[in-house]
Amino acid sequence: MTNRALPLLVANWKANLPPGEEVLLAGVIANDARRRGLLPGSLMIAPSALGLVPVASLLQREHASLQIGVAAQDVSALDPGAHTGETPATHLLGIVGAVILGHSERRNLGETSTQIGKKVARTVAAGLMPIICVGDTAREATTEQRYAEVRAQWDELAGSAAQAGCSLTALLEAGTLVAYEPVWAIGSGASADPELAGGMAAAIREGSSDQVQILYGGSVRASHAAPFFAGAGASRLDGLLVGGASLSSESLLDIAAALGSAS
Known part of the structure; x- marks a missing residue:
């Protein structure tokens, strides 16, 4: 696996919009992306289930040339079967290319790193790319x-994934992305310092592999x-995971333009 040639922008729409409005927004974003010259393969959208x-x-039907990826926001830790309300990873094949796993908003509902690791293993086994979220929770803490x-979160979920048959090598071969999300910053309007984010990227790579790609x-x-x-080397970042700002085509593509100028 090699590093991405350009930063990836992942738009996480969460549960903000009903499906009809999501389709309309996706169309607006695609048309605006074409008009603004967005590089193919640099954007991924994660709608609601x-x-x-x-x-x-x-x-796929109207904007295939833009190569805008689609990601699910979660997946089941279980195989297909009698599991009411679950969505097995294999059922997402042909619809999405990636799955966001372990977002702090899922952890707030009681999801553990052990459960996330099992979901990671199911995702990789299905041939999909995991986007694994890890993050620190305290606004006031030392570096x-x-x-x-964050390293403890990573070690626990990676260990759980390994127990479920998904090794670090398999994670890398699947193109795994690790998203560092400072939990105290989400939805607050305040972001982490870029130097902290770069240091966190280096810390994650130290505990996994220099090849892992980090958002x-x-x-x-x-x-x-x-x-x-x-940042460069171990402290480099390979893209962004965007929440609220991705609900507007203008703000999302302004971020994409900023990434393009920085890469």
């Missing part, structure tokens, strides 16, 4: 405390996106 099929169908918290997510705006890509 109900929006996955119609959004993916629209992008070393933040590194230790930053946490109240991202176009006005402060570029400095996150000043």
Whole structure:
């Protein structure tokens, strides 16, 4: 696996919009992306579960040349079977190329790193790319405390994935992305310092592999996106995971433009 040639922008729409509005927004973003010259393969959209099929169908049918990827926001830790309400990873094949796993908003509902690791293993086994979220929770903490918290999350979920048959080599071959999301910054309008994000990237790579690709997510705006890509080597970032700002085509593509100028 090699590093991405250009930063990846992942738009996480969460549960903000009904499916019909998600399809409309996806169309607006695609048309605006073409007009603004967005590089193919540099954008991925994660609609709600109900929006996955119609959004993916629209992008494949009318905007295939833009190569806008589609990701699910979660997946089951279970294989197909009698599991009411679950969505096995294999059922997402042909609809999405990636799955966001372990987002802090899922952890807030009681999801553990052990459960996330099992979901990672199911995702990789299905041939999909995991986007694994890790993050520190305390607004006031030392840098070393933040590194230790995130490394502990990574070690636990990676160990769980390994027990389920998914090795670090398999994670790398699947193109795994690790998204560092400072939990205290999400939805607050305040982002982490780019130097902290770069240091966190280095800490994650130290505990996994220098080849792992890392995103930053946490109240991202176009006005402060570029400095996150000043790092090099182990502290480099490979893209952004964007929440609220991705619900507007203009703000999302402004961030994409900032990434383009920084890469």
